[in-house]
Amino acid sequence: METLRFTYSGGLPVGNQAAATLVGVVGSGNLEILVERQSLAGACEVEVITAAIGFGTIWQSVLDDFFARHGLADIRISINDVGATPAVVSLRLDQAIASFLAGPQ
């Protein structure tokens, strides 16, 4: 296992309706993503625990693009990865943010 941490700043705050959201599953080739509001002085913090070691630069690129797409502040994202491809990671992140912003159903 490898733990990777990324911090982004300059994002926009999210509305009040957003509630902690969990998407995905912990299964081979897949991942689980938890999105939570937290006071982080405007930062967006991402913690990745991954079974695949040595892909830090790819995670950096995937998350850079993710932040460029959504740019959120005061958000903590926790990822449990079991060898998902970047395509799956991006799709799950977009799904997670979409349901997070939609708020409790």
Add this chain to the structure above:
Amino acid sequence: MTAMRNWNSQAEDKAARLTRAAPWSRGKHVLAEDTVALLEAILRPGDRVCLEGNNQKQADFLARSLAALDPEKIHDLHMVQSVLALPEHLDIFERGIASRLDFSFSGPQSLRLASLLAEGRITIGAIHTYLELFGRYFVDLTPRVSLVCAQYCDAAGNLYTGPNTEDTPTIVEATAFKRGIVIAQVNQQLETLPRVDIPADWVDFVIVSPAPHFIEPLFTRDPAQISEIQVLMAMMAIKGIYADYEVNRLNHGIGFDTAAIELLLPTFAAELGLKGKICRHWALNPHPALIPAIEAGFVDSVHSFGSELGMENYIRARPDIFFTGPDGGMRSNRALCQAAGHYACDMFIGSTLQIDLAGNSSTATLGRIAGFGGAPNMGADARGRRHASPAWLKAGREARAGRNLIPRGQKLVVQMVETFREHMQPAFVERLDAWELAESAGMELPPVMIYGEDVSHILTEEGIANLLLCRTDEEREQAIRGVAGYTAVGLGRDRLMVENLRDRGIIRRPEDLGIDKRMATRDLLAARSVKDLVRASGGLYDPPKRFRNW
């Protein structure tokens, strides 16, 4: 005075061999236990032998018998066969019974083939496509003896090859009409055959094998294993290529990517109003995944290279769609379906293992000699094609726009890959492993499955690159990098140039196609399990045991 040439030496040679075989046969019939003796009576060292090994049906009993010959008596055979699938296919080289090989595909035996080559126990003449090898059966690789496989024979020696006819007619024709010897293993002798696929006077010996021949269900894809990314890619294929080019005549590869497309026809494509406008005629094995599209009325016809286990009754019940005989059962034919796929289809779409910066693609990996099969003939522009269709004309226009060239069409050849395969193996590379394989195996050329010049589109989860519209090598390279995701090749893109290519429609992202990525869920699949496929067939599809989990 010069001696008169004997113009009939092949027939005399055949007669002499048949005389030697006489003690082991009663008419054309030979007992299974006499097979080794029969082969030793008929074969001579150095003979060119075709052992029927297709990618599905295997003359497995004859393969075992051939591998049991005494190499003191029979050695240095030259094997000409389309597929090396069984261990016995290589045992005959290991035992010194054969020494030379011309073939097309060796998927299951590719590792062992490479090591036998490295040990110098096998000499490879060439690796072919199916059509190329079949062509050579009639030119310079005509078999002296062919060992083929049929389902049934009758007393006269007529053969019924049934749904899995595959290569048999081609092999038998090349052999019988050049006075070679044809030996067939059959599962059973019947009083009356359902139909005659091979007439008795083209067959010299028939042997009822101790067990039915092996058939591999190679084309069954369990919908349960299709991922959301594959659904997304299938949506892009349908909207960005099938609909845009009005693709009506096509061939699909064997993988889950294209199975996802088949399963999206009755749902996503139908919602787009594409029924009757795309995917009407197929050169395709009877894929179980196509059942929902057939049932939804998308499909007018399917001609097949081979059959697929479990599809027999479904095919019988849908004679308007499939090519079936007067007995009601399907007849496949690999050579004719390959010709159909090459000349009569407007599109090939399939997956691959590696794509380089010029769009060349290869399934070769170091230490394995897997060969080509039919993909290069499906995935190549048919330079001899002369008839027009909307898809072919549009592709030709795009490739030729702004160039001072006489108008002509072009085949759509689509490579559909996820940017990373399992275990984070990148599908995009600077240099194909094929180069290294060629060097280590002493090949004259790197084994390229589909040449970049024939590829029209590359489709990944990131988007579609239309290579027809690229005008320079640099544009082409950036178009490929622009859909290569987070692979090193993708990360090495020139972002400005890729954005420019996107503005010009050379690269199209899901959002450019009006596809919402979040809609890409398995709910879009018309069948989500093998059981769903059985249900869609009205209970006619009878999947092999390994695909049943209920």
